[in-house]
Amino acid sequence: MFENIKTERVYEKIVNQIYSLxxxxxxxxxxxxxxxxxxxIKLNCSRSSLREAFRVLESQGLIVSKTGGGRYVQKLDKKNFATETFSTIDLLEKSAIIYFLEAREAFEPRIVELACxxxxxxxxxxxxxxxxVMEEKLKKPELEVSADNNFHVVIAEATHNYVFVSMMENNVNMIRQVRRKVMKNPARYKESLKEHTEILEAIKKRDxxxxxxxxxxxxEKLRNSIIIMQENS
Known part of the structure; x- marks a missing residue:
């Protein structure tokens, strides 16, 4: 009956206000x-909070930034826009997921190098x-993502650098929910399993x-799968 009270962050309030306008x-x-x-100044907020709100709105195609020309409201379909279901939390999650993937793309290649x-x-x-475990759990979707995440964490542990282990654990935990949805696709899961096998073989060869x-x-394939899933959601 009762729901948790969520304290909105400043940029969430900005997103909601602009959407309302x-x-x-x-x-x-x-x-x-x-x-x-x-x-x-008008919103009585920091410019960093405002920029974060802009990133969320831009990721949804509501505003567009033009180099040297400021930011503009996109041309919107009024009929669809008026009836569209909007969730700031969904927007923030979608925006944040891309940030976590960008970070992963920066540090995971170095992790596999050190593992080699x-x-x-x-x-x-x-x-x-x-x-x-990933192979054994192929037919148990509720366990697949956990097994996949563990694969990446174990590789990080092979670097014997606890900072990389912590970074990987935090990253896979942050995108756990969306990966669970992606990995419910049997074809994508089998493809992912093949990709993991290839990574392991390269590490064993010290290549x-x-x-x-x-x-x-x-x-890259993970990012593309997530983007496609978001566009269809």
Whole structure:
């Protein structure tokens, strides 16, 4: 009966306010928004909070930024816009997921490089075990994502650098829910399993170039799968 009370962050409030103005027609398609500094003063907020709100709105195609020309309200389909279900939380999650993937694309290739250099026989066995669990859980969707996440964490552990382990654990936990949805697609899960196998084989060969190549390819496919899922949701 009772629901948790969520404290809105500043940029969430900004997103909601701008969306409300769009719904009411007080902000119109093609209209230029006030300069960032002026708008921050009017809203009594920091410019960093305002920029975060802009990123969320831009990711949803509600506003567009033009180099040297400020930000403008996109041309919107009024009929669809008026009946569209809007959730700030959904927008923030979608925006944040891309940020986490960008970070992952920056540090995971380095992780597999170090794993190629430093992995012991015991580390290799642990990675193989993680892959085996993924294979065994192929028909149990509720366990698949956990197994997939563990594979990446175990590779991070093979670097013997606790900072990388912590970074990987935090990252996979943050996108756990959306990965669960992606991995419910049997075809994508089987494809992901193949990609993981290729990463493992490259690490076993101590082939850093190949391991990085396979990791980047895997992350690219993950990103594309998530974007497609978001567009269809």
């Amino acid at each position: 769009l719904q009411k027609g007080e902000l119109r398609s093609g209209e230029r928004l006030p300069p960032e500094r002026d708008l921050a 250099e430093r992995a012991t026989k015991e580390d290799i066995v642990e990675i193989e075990n993680a892959l085996t 850093k170039t190949l391991a990085v190549e396979k990791t980047k390819r895997h992350l």
